[in-house]
Amino acid sequence: MRILAYSPRLYLGDIYLSLLREGHDVRVFGADPPDQRAFGGILDPIADWHDGLRWVGRDGVVLFEGVAQGARQDALRAEGYRVVGGSALGDRLENDRAFGQAALRDAGLAIAQSSGFASPELALDWLRAHPGRYVLKHDSGAATTFVGDHPRGEDVAFMLRRSPGGGVLLMERLAGVEVGIGAYFDGQDFLRPACIDFEHKRFFPGEMGEMTGEMGTLASYEGAEALFEATLARVALRLRAAGHVGYVNLNLIVDAESGTPWPLEFTCRIGNPGFAVLAALQPAGWGDLLRRIAEGGAGSFPAHPGWSVAIVLTAPPFPATQPGASPDQDIPVFFGTPPWRTAEEANHHLVDARRDAAGQLLGHRRSGHLMIVTGIGGTVPAAQAAARARARNVVAPELRWRADIGDRFLGGEDALLRRHGWLPLA
CATH class of the missing domain: 3.30.470.20 (ATP-grasp fold, B domain)
Incomplete structure (x- = not known):
């Protein structure tokens, strides 16, 4: 089977090696500069993504690594390519925390109390008025999740002040x-x-x-x-x-x-x-x-x-x-x-x-x-x-x-x- 992989930095390169060991015909396109790419000397990525698409055709599989390429995947599916990876909806469910929670609520699930903010500064203002233990989540993977322990949220406030910016979500901390x-x-x-x-x-x-x-x-x-x-x-x-x-x-x-x-x-x-x-x-x-x-x-x-x-x-x-x-x-x-x-x-x-x-x-x-x-x-x-x-x-x-x-x-x-x-x- 022909498989074309689109990878931001080849961090799933082990999957491509596994596919090669299984006997599949695999080509990998790396979006990052070659001198910054993982699997140097192990995998040999192709230089032209469009050449890869012509090669894999509609009978092969296009595999996308990572997030934020959902719209491109949807467009390729509309053109008849067989694409595995995600979608524009998947990107938003993962990267827009408040949207993801709303989608879960709409599906009939009970969701924890949470509040979304366009910036860490707005979240910090809200936290001052609503002290408590919270979990801090960043949209678009801007930083790792932080689980607060302080009963008034002072540790979360510190993390908000050093946040890289962008949308954030404060969710009540749950035990279980x-x-x-x-x-x-x-x-x-x-x-x-x-x-x-x-x-x-x-x-x-x-x-x-x-x-x-x-x-x-x-x-x-x-x-x-x-x-x-x-x-x-x-x-x-x-x-x-x-x-x-x-x-x-x-x-x-x-x-x-x-x-x-x-x-x-x-x-x-x-x-x-x-x-x-x-x-x-x-x-x-x-x-x-x-x-x-x-x-x-x-x-x-x-x-x-x-x-x-x-x-x-x-x-x-x-x-x-x-x-x-x-x-x-x-x-x-x-x-x-x-x-x-x-x-x-x-x-x-x-x-x-x-x-x-x-x-x-x-x-x-x-x-x-x-x-x-x-x-x-x-x-x-x-x-x-x-x-x-x-x-x-x-x-x-x-x-x-x-x-x-x-x-x-x-x-x-x-x-x-x-x-x-x-x-x-x-």
């Missing part, structure tokens, strides 16, 4: 289990099974430190149906009307006392490290799944039973960035037992990496976002053990990773969800 429900949408309906996932966004074990993009995830394609039907499934009509084709995830808080699932935010694209934690549970590979999504009507796809654990491996400056870092500062990455060209390769997912002329694997110092390792098992502890073993096999200067991915679930989240009927009784 944070859980995600995700599924692939083929333009008409969701493919089954849906997944259930538990993200770990704090930098340090024990949920300490700053919020990051994500430090790891626990996921399964089993047990998601109850929450899926009560939440994400209700958005299907709106996605169908918009012609959305791609992955959709809804992040929730399940109230500890009542069991009410409160929807927090959408992700309307293939995420990172979400792609890796799910790839480990998708035995037919990315090519088969992309074909089913693009063609529509498949209804389902094969999935492994059990659990998957993804661990993000980083080095300084992560979770900060150092955009001006020179190539000689890039981080060498080694392995106790090299995984490449073995079955282990599928469990090692590069992110912001390259190879030099001598073949040495390097992580870009600009982000320190090196790779993701995954492990699967019939139980959460078995999946944890497999992922941790792979993480310990990686050697790099100043390497950091969380060894507790999945511990929250074992420590009480699973029991709470089962008690409220959102997971099957063990």
Whole structure:
């Protein structure tokens, strides 16, 4: 199958490598300057996007990475191209926080108290008049989410004063289990099974430190149906009307006392490290799944039973960035037992990496976002053990990773969800 990928910075380059290993004909267009691109010396992107479109034709699949290209995808679909990635609606659901909450309310879901503002300054004025504990979210991914602890919101006020600007949302802080429900949408309906996932966004074990993009995830394609039907499934009509084709995830808080699932935010694209934690549970590979999504009507796809654990491996400056870092500062990455060209390769997912002329694997110092390792098992502890073993096999200067991915679930989240009927009784 011919597959053309449009990528802002090749952070999903591991998917393209997987497709190549599966035997597909893959071409990648990178929108960023070549000297700033991930996967240098590993992937060879094409220089002309329009040449790529002519090559892939209407029988191939065009895969979009990231957000903010929804209108372009909609236009290509109108021209007869088979496009997987997102839509203009998906962009707005994810990037316009207040719009996303309104869409959830319109779908019949109970939503938490929240207030949207055109600027951090307006939000700060409102906070002074309405002190309390809030979660701060930025439109368009301008900054990471901040979860406030101060009872009068003084910590949120500080973050608003240093905000990069743009629209923001203040949402009441809820107590409970944070859980995600995700599924692939083929333009008409969701493919089954849906997944259930538990993200770990704090930098340090024990949920300490700053919020990051994500430090790891626990996921399964089993047990998601109850929450899926009560939440994400209700958005299907709106996605169908918009012609959305791609992955959709809804992040929730399940109230500890009542069991009410409160929807927090959408992700309307293939995420990172979400792609890796799910790839480990998708035995037919990315090519088969992309074909089913693009063609529509498949209804389902094969999935492994059990659990998957993804661990993000980083080095300084992560979770900060150092955009001006020179190539000689890039981080060498080694392995106790090299995984490449073995079955282990599928469990090692590069992110912001390259190879030099001598073949040495390097992580870009600009982000320190090196790779993701995954492990699967019939139980959460078995999946944890497999992922941790792979993480310990990686050697790099100043390497950091969380060894507790999945511990929250074992420590009480699973029991709470089962008690409220959102997971099957063990």
